[in-house]
Amino acid sequence: MRTVITFGTFDVFHVGHINLLQRASALGDTLIVGVSTDELNYNKKQRYPIYNQESRAKIINSLRYVNFCFFEESLEKKADYLIYYGADVLVMGDDWKGKFDQFSEICEVIYLPRTPSISTTEIIEVIGGN
Template sequence: MKRILTYGTFDLLHWGHIRLLKRAKAMGDYLIVAASTDEFVQHKGARASYHSFEVRKAMLEAVRYVDLVIPEASWEQKAEDVRRYRADVVVMGSDWEGSPRFESLRSVCDVEYLPRTEGVSTSQIRKDLLTEAVTFRAA
């Protein structure tokens, strides 16, 4: 059985996330998704997630391509996750290509980067919704 592992926040779950999960699952038999905990999102300095970890976990578990969702609580846990869950490949979006955070895993598994879905991102969705809210309020 070939096990695939991917990481992300998966806030405001959108088509780009679904495409990544579908393509990652097609690379193996079992897809493990490590979703960033709320505390880790704050630690990374990212904007707080709209949905809590528990809600994001439940949404990911509802996606047919996902076999297991685990918490991502730190940058340092990745090599241990690979060992614990016997992952053969870590798959990430191409925006992470060359990052030491994932390149360092090559000593314990394969690492693959998949092209991002053009025209969609959580950051852009947030901006669009804010612009729409401001425009609506001004009208």
């Protein structure tokens, strides 16, 4: 049994998120997703997500590719989450390439290519008229 884990905010859910989760799921038997809490997102980006953490987790949990979803409360606990959930593989988008290599002592680290021409930040900017 091979457990795959990934993390994200998953705000303003789009096809790029689906593509990442679908490809991550194909790398193992179980896909676990850490959804950033509202506070964690604020601490990272100085803004709250458009959708609250409960709504974002509900979306992620509804996907057939995802077996389980939990709230990621702290970036500093990422290693703890990997160990706690027994991750064999950590999957992240390639925009994070190299930033999670330190976890290769815990599990395999794979960076998947992002879906071209789509980004939550860009969608929010277009909707906001910025």
